[in-house]
Amino acid sequence: MDFFGPHVFGYLIALIHSLGTIAAIHAVLTVRTAQGSIAWALSLVFIPYLTLIPYLVFGRSTFDAYIKARRQANVEMRKAIADLNWRPWVEEALAARNSQAYAALRAMPKLGRMPCLANNQVQLLVNGEATFEAIFQAIEQARHAVLVQFFIVHDDQLGRRLHNLLRQKAGEGVEVYLLYDGIGSHALPHDYVDSLREGGVRVKAFATRSGWLNRFQVNFRNHRKVVVVDGLVGFVGGHNVGDEYLGSKPPLSPWRDTHVQVSGPVVACLQESFAEDWFWAARQLPPLILPDTYPDDGVLCQLLASGPADPFETCSLFFVEAIHAARERVWITSPYFIPDEAVSAALRLAVLRGVDVRLLLPSRPDHRIVYAASSLYAFEAVRAGVRVFRYGPGFLHQKVVLVDNEISAIGSANLDNRSFRLNFELMLLTVDPAFAGEVESMLLKDFELAREVTHEDSRETHRLQQLGMRIARLISPIL
Structure with missing residues (x-):
C-alpha cells in the first residue's frame, strides 16, 4: 500500500x-x-x-465551566470577607448621591459592584518615572502589608528593582503579596519567583487552569494593575513592570502611559478587587486593612472592576454609559480601537448630539493585525464625525476617558473585544472638576503631539493596505 x-x-x-x-x-x-x-x-x-x-x-x-468556577470562588471570598465585617463604605456612599455629574451616569451605581465613595484624594501620574517613583516610595514606607498585582512583570532593571524592594520589605516583617498574570508574564524566569518566595514574599500566578494545560487557555487574562500599601494608599492605571514602560526600549519609546495614586475609602475597593483575584489563585484572603479615620473632604471615586464572570458585559457597558452621559465632550485615549456595535453607535450618537468626540490612538503598532483593524475602525469613526488623532512621539498605551468638565476614568481597559469580554480590568472613575481639569491639561498636551486623521488619509491608503485592514477587521472579534 x-x-x-x-x-x-x-x-x-x-x-x-x-x-x-x-x-x-x-x-x-x-x-x-x-x-x-x-x-x-x-x-x-x-x-x-x-x-x-x-x-x-x-x-x-471553557467559558461556562470557567465562569461557574470563578463565580463560586467569588461567593466564597465574599463570605469570608463578610465574617471580617468588611465594606466600611455605607456612609461615604450616601454622599455620592448629591453629585449632579455622577447622577448623569444613571446606570453606574448598578453596573459597578462597588459604590461611588466620597472623601478621596487623587494624584495624576503622567508617565512611568512618576508612577514607579511614587509606587516604590509608598512601598518603602510600608509597615504592615503590600499588595502588588500586574499583568506583566519583566526580569529587567525595573523588575529587579521591584524584586529587591519586595524582598527587603518582607525581611522587615511586612506581609508582601505579588500576583502576576501567567500569560502576560510568560517570560518571567522561575528564578525571579523562587527568589521572592525564599525571601518571604507570597507569590502567585493568575491562571485559569492548573498545570501545563494552562498554556493552551490564553483567553482569560488578568489585565489589572493594582498596588495597595497598608490599606492607606493605592495605585491603578495602565503601567506594567518593565523597562519599556519607562521609555527605554525602542522602537516604541518614548512610552506614553498614565497611572493614578489614590487614598481614602476607595482604597478599600482596591483591596477587595485584589482579594478577589488572590482568592481565586490561592483560596486564601490577603490582609485587609482599614485606616482609623478618613479625610473629611475630597473627590468622588468609584472603582469599576470587570471580567468575564460578570453577569453583564461590564466594561463595554461602562464605555457606552460614559459616552451617552456626555453633553459637551468625551475624549478617549486607547492603544487599541476595535469597538463593538454598542460603543460605535454611542460614539456616532454623541457626534449627532453635538458633543466634541475625540479619540487619541497610537501612530506606531505593537501588534500589526490589531493596528490594521484599528485603522479601519478609525477611518469609519472619522467619516461619522469623530475627531481621531494619532500620537506621534512613541507608543500610546494609556487608557483615559474624560467626560464634560467633571468626570474622568483611568485604568487598564482598552477599547477592544478582549477588554470588553475576556480580560479582567479595572477603571477608576472620578467625579471632580479640579481633577478633570488636570486630566484635560494632560490630554491637551498629548493632542499637541498628535496628528489628526482626515478623510484624505482614508482615500490615500493603498488598495493592498485597505484589503489588509478589511481582512484584519474580519478577525477583529477574536483578537
Whole structure:
C-alpha cells in the first residue's frame, strides 16, 4: 500500500475539513458574540488549515465551566470577607448621591459592584518615572502589608528593582503579596519567583487552569494593575513592570502611559478587587486593612472592576454609559480601537448630539493585525464625525476617558473585544472638576503631539493596505 499516494492526501484534506466543520459548529454554539461566531465559523469552514489549531488554542470555549468556577470562588471570598465585617463604605456612599455629574451616569451605581465613595484624594501620574517613583516610595514606607498585582512583570532593571524592594520589605516583617498574570508574564524566569518566595514574599500566578494545560487557555487574562500599601494608599492605571514602560526600549519609546495614586475609602475597593483575584489563585484572603479615620473632604471615586464572570458585559457597558452621559465632550485615549456595535453607535450618537468626540490612538503598532483593524475602525469613526488623532512621539498605551468638565476614568481597559469580554480590568472613575481639569491639561498636551486623521488619509491608503485592514477587521472579534 502506498502510504504517500494521492488518495492519502485526499483523506487527510477531508479529515481537516471535517474537523473544521465540527469546530465551526462548536464556535456557533459557544462563542459569546455573533461577530466572533461568524469570524470563527467562516474561517474554520473555508481555511481550516490555517485556523483549526489557533481555534483549539484561542477559541476553544471553557467559558461556562470557567465562569461557574470563578463565580463560586467569588461567593466564597465574599463570605469570608463578610465574617471580617468588611465594606466600611455605607456612609461615604450616601454622599455620592448629591453629585449632579455622577447622577448623569444613571446606570453606574448598578453596573459597578462597588459604590461611588466620597472623601478621596487623587494624584495624576503622567508617565512611568512618576508612577514607579511614587509606587516604590509608598512601598518603602510600608509597615504592615503590600499588595502588588500586574499583568506583566519583566526580569529587567525595573523588575529587579521591584524584586529587591519586595524582598527587603518582607525581611522587615511586612506581609508582601505579588500576583502576576501567567500569560502576560510568560517570560518571567522561575528564578525571579523562587527568589521572592525564599525571601518571604507570597507569590502567585493568575491562571485559569492548573498545570501545563494552562498554556493552551490564553483567553482569560488578568489585565489589572493594582498596588495597595497598608490599606492607606493605592495605585491603578495602565503601567506594567518593565523597562519599556519607562521609555527605554525602542522602537516604541518614548512610552506614553498614565497611572493614578489614590487614598481614602476607595482604597478599600482596591483591596477587595485584589482579594478577589488572590482568592481565586490561592483560596486564601490577603490582609485587609482599614485606616482609623478618613479625610473629611475630597473627590468622588468609584472603582469599576470587570471580567468575564460578570453577569453583564461590564466594561463595554461602562464605555457606552460614559459616552451617552456626555453633553459637551468625551475624549478617549486607547492603544487599541476595535469597538463593538454598542460603543460605535454611542460614539456616532454623541457626534449627532453635538458633543466634541475625540479619540487619541497610537501612530506606531505593537501588534500589526490589531493596528490594521484599528485603522479601519478609525477611518469609519472619522467619516461619522469623530475627531481621531494619532500620537506621534512613541507608543500610546494609556487608557483615559474624560467626560464634560467633571468626570474622568483611568485604568487598564482598552477599547477592544478582549477588554470588553475576556480580560479582567479595572477603571477608576472620578467625579471632580479640579481633577478633570488636570486630566484635560494632560490630554491637551498629548493632542499637541498628535496628528489628526482626515478623510484624505482614508482615500490615500493603498488598495493592498485597505484589503489588509478589511481582512484584519474580519478577525477583529477574536483578537
